[in-house]
Amino acid sequence: AATDPRVLxxxxxxxxxxxxxxxxxxxQLKAILNSASLGCKExxxxxxxxxxxxxxxxxxLVLRQDYSRLQGGWTTAAQLAEILSHCCVGLEVKEDPEEFYKKFLPLAIDNLLFLGRRLQARFIRAIKDKEKQDFLRCxxxxxxxxxxxxxxxxQLTECVLQNDHFLQLLITDDIETGIIMMSVxxxxxxxxxxxxxxxxxxILHSVLDELVYKLSSTTNPVIGNAATKLLLSLAxxxxxxxxxxxTRYKxxxxxLSKQWMGKGFDRDLSQLLDLLYLEQSNGKGEMQRQHQAACLxxxxxxGxxxxxxxxxxxxxxxxxxxSFRAKRKQELQHLKKQKEDEALKQQMQLQRQRAMRHFHERQLALLEIIHASQVDKxxxxxxxxxxxxxxxxxxGYRARRYFHQQKQSLKEYKAAVIIxxxxxxxxEKRRKKRVLSPWKDTKGLTDEQRLALKQKVDDYIKLHPASQMSEEMSKELYTQAQEKLAQFLLRSSLDRRAAQRRETLLAQVNTDVELLMNAPGLAETTEKDLDIFMSRSxxxxxxxxxxxxxxxxxxxWPWWKKLGDEFVEDDVIPDEALNAELGTLFIGGRK
Incomplete structure (x- = not known):
């Protein structure tokens, strides 16, 4: 079928x-919808x-806009809300119905309630009667x-009750909008x-609280009638x-009986009161039975x-x-022990006094016997x-006390020694019983491992070949090495001889110093001592x-230590050696 050209x-x-x-x-959708009779296929x-x-x-979506500056104002918004509801009711969605029923319709309800909150707020704030009437109509x-x-x-009734905007619309002190929301x-x-x-x-408690609050806070019979009918329907x-x-509203x-009787809706009010009193009587009977059962x-x-x-x-x-006899026996024993301790204390004190008196008597007797000159002694x-x-x-007391103090440590020491x-x-027993583990020979390479190792060596030689040199380059390199070796040996021979001469000079100096240190003084010097310093022998x-x-x-020396002498001429004598030879003849300040 062809699409309606007006819709297109x-x-x-x-x-x-x-x-x-x-x-x-x-x-314009309103005219299009009104052109066909409600419920027909068209x-x-x-x-x-x-x-x-x-x-x-x-x-x-346009229900969320601010219509205060748009053409038609909030009346346009109300008409669009009416058009939206008519478009959704009776609509059979064949493609993706889940999106329509679970997403689109709840969102439409939310937008409609949001629009209702806006209109309610503007109605309450409006001052002029005409504006109030317009907002109330919208x-x-x-x-x-x-x-x-x-x-x-x-299914949208549950969405309406669970929506926060609905509860905000219901919780209002305004009479006109409150009556409309109670009708909803x-x-x-x-x-x-x-x-x-x-x-x-x-949510249920919030709705009931608001209805009961409206009954208790106002005297308007319209509000009371609507709230009473709602409570009666619920009951x-x-x-x-x-x-x-x-139980919740005592x-x-x-x-209800005192404030709303005789206000024009006594029939509904009486039915509600009968239901409440019947429930209370049933509750009282149940409470009595529970009380009797509890008493029993x-x-x-x-018992x-x-x-x-x-x-x-x-x-x-x-x-x-x-327990009484045991306690009394314990008290008697304590009293008996206390009396025995007191008696022992008195006896000890008496013995001490007797001993002191006996000691003094003996002292006096001795003083009478001993001569006066021997008294001090x-x-x-x-x-x-x-x-x-x-x-x-x-x-003895200190030793006993120390022994008692050290008794525990001595016991611990003995225990440690025993352990x-x-x-x-x-x-030692474990060491004797332990069997030495047999010697395990190292495993040699197998043929496969040997071949693999040889292959690795060959590969390394191929990757790192040795540098090739010609015969002339080898001879030249050999000649240079021989020259450097000769120079090194020559220098080492000269250095060695110089070191020997230094050691000789040091020995000579030490000898002369020792002679000088051991020389007698000038007063004791003889000709023999003088000859020691003057002789060259x-x-x-x-x-x-x-x-x-x-x-x-x-x-x-072995032969390899004498290689350096081949490169030194016998006729050549270094100046340093000559100076060292002459320096050895320095004696007593003369040459």
Whole structure:
């Protein structure tokens, strides 16, 4: 079937127009929808074409705009909300229905409620009566569109109740908008009553709190009638809600009977009160039964506890008597021990006094016997004996105390010694029992490993070949090496001879210094001492001896140490050697 040309033309205009002109253009959809009768095939076809050309999406999205500066104002927004609801109800989506039902419709509900909040806020802030009437009419149109939309799609009732905008719209002190929102809630209950049991407990409590608050905070009979009807509908639908009203709102019955009786809706009010009182009576009967059951349980438990205590009473009395007798016996023993200690203390004190008296008597008797000249000596002897006795007792006491202090450490030391001995014996036994591991010969290379190693060596030689030299280059290199070797040996021979001469000079200097140090003073000098310093025989003999020893060492050298002498001419004598030879003849300041 051919597409409606009006839909095509409108879609083209919307696509090419500015955002400000789109809402006014979308108002043409109302005429297109009204051209076909509601529910017929032509109407469904037009709605499908409008949806497939995204005009419905445009209607939903433009609801978020600010219409205060657009053509037609908020009336245009209300008409677009009505058009959107009519386009969605009765629409059969064949392509991707899940997106339409789970994404598009909840978003449309959210935008409609958002538009309703805007209109409600502007209605409350409006001052002029005409503006108030216009905003109220637009608000009513939007709420009717919402009711029409969830009336065609029942699953949207849950989305409406769970939406935060709906609760904000319901929680208002304004009478006109509050009545309209309660009518929306009444339509929700009429369309889908079980939805209140599927929403969260928090949302249900919020709705009930607002309804009860409206009953308690206002005296307007219209508000009271609407709230009472809603509560009655809830109570008739589910007994659980009646129980919730009774338990959560204790003074609701008194409030309804005192404040709202005789306001024109006594019939509904009486039905609600009957339901509440019936639930309360059932609750009271249940409470009485629970109270009686609790009393019976408590009586049974107390009787059981009493009988249990009576059975344990003889054992308790026996235990009490036993503990009392044990405690009394302990007290008597303590008193007896205390008396014995006091008696012993008195006896010791008495013995000490008797000993002191006996000592003094003996001292007096001795003083009478001893001569007067021997008294001091006797007293000193007694003091010495007393000091020795005191020291002996003190040392014994100190030794015993030290022994008791060191007793634990000595015990630990002995225990450590015993443990060490046992450990040493155990280790010695283990060492004797241990069998030496057999010698494991190193494994040689196998034929395969030997071939692999040889192959690696050959590869390395191929990668790093030795440099090739010609015969002339080899001879030249050999000649250079021989020359450098001769120069090195010549220098080393000269250095060695110079070192020997230095050692000789040092020996001569040390000898002269020793002679000078051992020389006698001038007053004691003789001609013999003078000859020692004037004679040349001693230095010459020393030099000859050194030369002879050097020659012997030279002859004993191996052949490879004598290679340096082949490159030295015998007739050439270095100046340093000559100076060294002449320097050895310096004696006593003369040459």
């Amino acid at each position: 033309a409108l879609a083209a205009q919307v696509t090419e127009s500015k955002d400000e002109d789109v809402p006014v253009l979308l108002l 109407s469904k076809k037009i709605k499908q074409e409008i949806y497939y050309y995204d005009l419905t999406q445009y209607c939903m 608000f009513h149109t939007v709420t009717d569109a919402i009711c029409w939309l969830f009336g065609g799609h029942i 809630l009444s339509n929700i209950l009429r369309v889908n009553s079980p939805v209140l049991l599927r929403v969260g407990e928090k 008739k639908f589910c007994e659980q809600l009646v129980k919730l009203l009774t 003074g609701l019955k008194v409030l 349980i408590q009586a049974t438990w107390r 059981f506890q009493t009988r249990k205590r009576l059975k344990k009473l003889p054992q308790a009395v026996t235990a009490l008597q036993r 006797h007293m000193q002897e007694m003091e010495r004996k007393s000091a020795l006795t005191i020291q002996r007792f003190w040392r 060490q001995r046992a450990a040493c014996k155990f280790l 001693v230095p010459v003999a020393t030099k000859a001896k050194q030369s002879h020893n050097s020659m012997l060492k030279y002859t004993c």
